[in-house]
Amino acid sequence: MRSIVWFRGKDLRVADHGPLAEAVASGEVIPLFVLDPYFFAPERARELPHRMQFLLDSLRALEANLAYLGSRLLVVPGRSVEVVPRLAAQWKADQVLAHRWVEPFGRERDRRVGEALGRDGIAFRLFEGETLLPPGSVRNGQGAMFRVFTPFGRAAGAKLDLGPALSAPRALPPLPDGPAFETVPIPTMEDLGLALNADLQAGGEKAGRDRLKAFVKGPIGNYGVDRDRMDRPGTSRISADLKFGTLSVLTVWQAAWAAEAGEGGRRFLNELLWREFSHHLLWEWPELLEKPFRADFGAFPWRMDAAAWQAWTEGRTGYPVVDAAARQLRAEGFVHNRARMVAASFLTKHLLLDYRLGEAHYLRWLTDGDWAQNSSGWQWSAGCGCDAQPWFRIFNPTAQGQRFDPKGVYVKRWVPELADCPTAFIHEPWKQPRGQRTRRDYPDPIVDHALARERFLATAKGHLGQGPA
Numbered sequence: 001m002r003s004i005v006w007f008r009g010k011d012l013r014v015a016d017h018g019p020l021a022e023a024v025a026s027g028e029v030i031p032l033f034v035l036d037p038y039f040f041a042p043e044r045a046r047e048l049p050h051r052m053q054f055l056l057d058s059l060r061a062l063e064a065n066l067a068y069l070g071s072r073l074l075v076v077p078g079r080s081v082e083v084v085p086r087l088a089a090q091w092k093a094d095q096v097l098a099h100r101w102v103e104p105f106g107r108e109r110d111r112r113v114g115e116a117l118g119r120d121g122i123a124f125r126l127f128e129g130e131t132l133l134p135p136g137s138v139r140n141g142q143g144a145m146f147r148v149f150t151p152f153g154r155a156a157g158a159k160l161d162l163g164p165a166l167s168a169p170r171a172l173p174p175l176p177d178g179p180a181f182e183t184v185p186i187p188t189m190e191d192l193g194l195a196l197n198a199d200l201q202a203g204g205e206k207a208g209r210d211r212l213k214a215f216v217k218g219p220i221g222n223y224g225v226d227r228d229r230m231d232r233p234g235t236s237r238i239s240a241d242l243k244f245g246t247l248s249v250l251t252v253w254q255a256a257w258a259a260e261a262g263e264g265g266r267r268f269l270n271e272l273l274w275r276e277f278s279h280h281l282l283w284e285w286p287e288l289l290e291k292p293f294r295a296d297f298g299a300f301p302w303r304m305d306a307a308a309w310q311a312w313t314e315g316r317t318g319y320p321v322v323d324a325a326a327r328q329l330r331a332e333g334f335v336h337n338r339a340r341m342v343a344a345s346f347l348t349k350h351l352l353l354d355y356r357l358g359e360a361h362y363l364r365w366l367t368d369g370d371w372a373q374n375s376s377g378w379q380w381s382a383g384c385g386c387d388a389q390p391w392f393r394i395f396n397p398t399a400q401g402q403r404f405d406p407k408g409v410y411v412k413r414w415v416p417e418l419a420d421c422p423t424a425f426i427h428e429p430w431k432q433p434r435g436q437r438t439r440r441d442y443p444d445p446i447v448d449h450a451l452a453r454e455r456f457l458a459t460a461k462g463h464l465g466q467g468p469a
């Protein structure tokens with residue numbers, strides 16, 4: 001049996017890789033990665049510079065790991081829907097094995113590839129692994145997808161009967177004799193017209209494993225408290241590893257479970273179930289990438305305000321946590337979860353700007369930018385998503401800062417203009433008496449919190465035709 005193992009950017013690893021393990025067990029193995037212009041055309045790559053850097057790191061690590069095991073990664077440019085069927089026929093493969101994606105465009109790609117392969121009598125087998133449970137498999141008593149996280153989490157937890165993660169193969173067979181294999185070098189950031197960002201996390205399977213190990217050795221124990229603290233390194237920072245599959249979610253789940261970390265461990269596993277929920281939602285409702293879950297939020301009267309948008313993206317709104325989030329995003333392709341929530345709430349509620357603007361901006365700059373999680377994070381924050389934060393709950397960015405960054409450590413790291421601001425004013429620098437102002441070139445708030453809150457509530461009530469419960 002000759003198998004092509006088609007690595008596709010969400011499974012860049014050799015451990016716990018179902019398609020690779022299956023191919024090894026059944027005979028000859030041809031590892032393939034396609035440089036599809038959907039992502040790799042320079043004008044497309046420019047839309048995801050941080051994700052591209054992490055992906056290229058991870059691809060190089062995968063290439064090295066496969067070589068170490070005795071095989072070789074073949075890298076071929078072209079549209080997947082054409083390249084994969086062409087190569088499978090040319091290389092006389094019996095089957096193509098890959099991991100399934102939940103995104104609608106990935107599903108459509110796979111439908112077309114499967115059809116084309118089928119015409120040549122070549123099998124196309126998709127493996128689970130992106131999520132802990134197959135999307136679509138967690139249903140309520142009526143057989144429908146849950147619309148609320150807590151019962152979903154409970155039902156998913158009850159269904160989980162997870163075996164151990166698969167080990168990496170000990171060795172791989174060399175590429176089979178016969179076919180004339182084509183391959184090109186993995187492109188560099190420079191080839192794609194992108195600048196390297198030295199402050200980004202390094203990609204690759206080993207880097208991911210090291211991050212996971214460090215987390216389950218220590219921070220996981222206090223995760224229940226520290227996960228909300230913007231001033232502490234209390235979370236795992238493995239989101240990009242999960243996104244690009246340098247770690248499988250099963251590996252992460254099992255490592256956290258084995259750590260026996262009490263309440264911290266339980267909270268962490270619960271976050272993995274939130275990840276699960278967002279993927280299952282997107283599987284059920286592919287249109288979530290385009291429109292709000294709540295139909296009554298359709299045609300919501302979002303404002304147009306170029307100056308407010310610019311202030312939010314550049315981190316110059318005058319609200320320190322919101323600005324720190326904007327700058328962290330651009331600087332290191334990451335934003336603390338609490339800061340993401342505050343910044344997203346501010347954009348949609350204080351500024352009344354369409355959540356889809358923020359969603360696209362985050363997807364552009366986040367290293368962990370993931371369609372399912374980013375879309376559900378934004379819809380949750382705007383109040384229009386499935387089991388979202390109620391629309392009439394509006395984060396007070398000052399109070400959030402005071403509570404979750406009490407000394408302003410997070411703010412001072414990302415907003416150097418406030419480096420000398422006393423702790424008492426760090427989250428409301430405009431209150432510092434005029435004669436004593438230490439902030440340098442930092443703006444006053446672009447909106448007043450109380451007025452902006454009232455404006456959002458009045459607008460939302462007007463549109464939704466109801467008040468808070």
Ligand SMILES: Cc1cc2nc3c(=O)[nH]c(=O)nc-3n(C[C@H](O)[C@H](O)[C@H](O)COP(=O)(O)OP(=O)(O)OC[C@H]3O[C@@H](n4cnc5c(N)ncnc54)[C@H](O)[C@@H]3O)c2cc1C
Binds near residue numbers: 237239243341369370
């Ligand atoms: C507006 C907004 C946008 C977001 N966009 C993304 C995104 O594009 N990609 C992404 O991976 N996460 C996104 N999140 C969720 C969350 O912010 C990140 O997963 C988390 O900050 C990543 O840091 P970590 O790996 O240290 O997380 P940890 O706290 O260590 O959590 C472990 C893992 O659990 C999952 N997770 C944690 N929190 C959530 C959550 N609220 N929802 C879903 N999964 C979660 C992630 O996969 C994360 O890596 C978004 C949240 C918001 C509010």
